Amino acid sequence: MADQSAAGRTRRQIYEDRLRRRSLIIAGSSTTIVVLAVLFLVPMAPGWEKVQKSFFNWDVFAKTFPGLLEAFMLDVAIFAWCAPLIAILGLLVALARDVRSPALFPLRILGAAYTDIFRGVPVILTVYLIGFGIPGLGLPRPWNSPYIWGSLALILTYSAYVAEIFRSGIESVHQSQRSAAESLGLSESDTIRFVILPQAIRRVIPAQMNMLIALQKDVALLSFIGPVEIFRQAGVYKSLLANFTPYVGAAVIFLAVTIPATRYADYLLAKQNRERS
Template structure:
């Protein structure tokens, strides 16, 4: 079937293209003007010379870039394993919290208490409790600090992600479950094949935001002594009394976070387009 687009719709599309091109030009010009004004304001402040020397020294940045990059590789490895752990544990928590029936009340209560506790506790405190408290019990062999940092990240972010997943699961219309059960699917099959795929699709932008937050917070494992990018920058600062290594580490974190941030924005825009889509005139 061939769909014919009316001349009115074609005119609308041409108008939108012209408006989009004009908006892009205005945005570029205003951005350049604002950037120049901010730059001129900053470099003309009385303390700019001292700040530039203390935070933006190219020689110091180049000297400590290899060590900060090596530490960043540790952050990436921690993020990889933490993301897997959060995905598994948060899904289990979300499923438990959506169970119905009085017999499941104890596990629902425990899951609710867990999410309330770890959503309200700052990550850095969880890092201290897990990284220093658990090894002090003497129940486990001596493990590297990055292992305990990964565990702390999983414990904390599983609580946030579980609530996001639970919201997505509850947003799936009950008729979907009823239809699946009427076709003979078990409760587990309904969750796996019907509910979870739709729930994840509904909350993907929120999940990506949590992932971006975890990308930044993975730098907090440095408080346990792990030589990651932040600790490598701290060592460089202590060696030179210059804060430039921290700027290097911060920029590297921005670089690895940028693809996920842009992907999240793209997913959000696509979801908005799907919701606002209309018929062709």
Template sequence: MWLENLQRTFLDWDAMAEILPIMLSTGLKNTLILAAASTVIGIIIGIILAVMGISRAAWLRVPARLYTDIFRGLPAIVTILLIGQGFAGLGRELFGPSPYPLGILALSLIAGAYIGEIFRAGIQSVPTGQMEACRALSMSYSQGMRLIVVPQGIRRVLPALVNQFISNVKDSSLIYFLGLLASEREIFRVGQDAAVVTGNLSPLLLAGIFYLVITVPLTHLVNHIDHRLRSGKRTTGAQPSSGLDEVDELGAATRNAEQTRFNGGSLSIRDLRLSYGPLEVLRGIDLEIPKGSVTCIVGPSGSGKSTLLRSLNRLVEMNGGQVMLDGTDIRGMKPETLRARVGMVFQHFNLFPDHTARENIMLSLTRIKGLPRAEARAIADARL
């Protein structure tokens, strides 16, 4: 007897079959629209919050922190009701009688707070040397963030973003509190209305199945993406069995690209001094480097070789002395102008891992010097 009651309550196939077309055409469509739109808008809000959150300026950092604390601290249903009912009059003027757009806005504001934290963590996980490499290539802060840091951060947090989309799919069921029109009902509201009409919970069970069909594959996709990002790309083909084999292969390689000519510059250093607070790192450095020459600076670790090179590119500012590049004092140049003329390779290289070796070389040629891609590619091939 109880089994029959259970079947009538949850497994009424006729009730499920009757509601299935509406669940597909109306409920599923609106759920995906709500989740996708709120995720896209939330990503835009999140990127802005992340950049503000890592800023050194307190007037940017503090508002971002307050926004995040408020919308992460409030229950989703409270935010939805505050936005949907509090701005109902404005919503009618802008969007008509439907609360649908306000529901998307509420979900977006909630998602933006979480996505902002996701992006902030992703950006801060990018090594600081990446931004320093951007500065060495004469990129501005905004260029470095847009071209290098943010793309790397997004790749690192892609699984978390998919998880946030899954949360938006489930949170979309709360929009029914705003009183959606019949054509705007999402999966839960379609199932609930049918459950009230039929007197059993089979339509709600069908709604739950729809949510599982959406979220479970995405969950496994997140796990797969996370595994791929952690394990890295697997190389295929034969690999050199030792370093000596690799050297032999490089020696036997033929160079197809034509060599490009560059005009070097002369460098004159007089009494260069540099200190970090009370600690004097460099003192009385004098050096003459003629045009077109190659100079090796040799010394033990910690003797200041890298610091000297960084001061020549103004990645760190000297405290005294004079550095002349082709007869021009570098302190009279804008740092970006100087760095566009002076190339630097870091001790740890700080190459951009999301770019190929060729793209690493082409980046400054195309983005900073404005060379055509074909010319930049030819120069890169000649340098490799």
């Protein structure tokens, strides 16, 4: 009993700690070896200098980075006004696909057709079609702005995906909950509002985080119809300087946003799994 009182740990715990330390050391050294190998072996490749000059050119990076960061603000803005609208439209479509009343069956068909079409069509086609097509019908300025219609294209496409995720959340709430709500005298809309949605939405938040991350990158597709956001700005720099480093700079900016967001989504998912088990 002496060893137990000394550290307050059992022999089993001490053994497990030792195992954990050992695996940490092994993992650390193998990672170091791989990183060092990459750092030393890649520069030994015959074409490295050329690749470094055109992809990892520090001077170009420093020169173009402020401009890229400024252009990225446009991405952020587009993202900021699209995301809430996507959430609202996505939820509405999901609810439309969930209506139980026979009279509202056309709504279900409409919802299904909507998700089928906008998930099936490439985003870039939607962006072109809506971004150039609708203004081409003869809308006056400023209503023909590529910002408005390009954003609408993103909203329509992403709402289709988001709606399907919401729907999976709604369907994951057990039928017995609806029955229970009904027996308590809640109306159908109150059942959805107070019983189903609070559970459904919470369950799909990690999956929706992934949609946000995807949207954040797809905002760059708006550059095809004119707005000079980070991707287009990087392309302009690339042509001017005949160097691909600006794209690397853009990637760095994207990663600075997406990696924390991805980690956060992972954390939410892990937390949810812990709570459920």
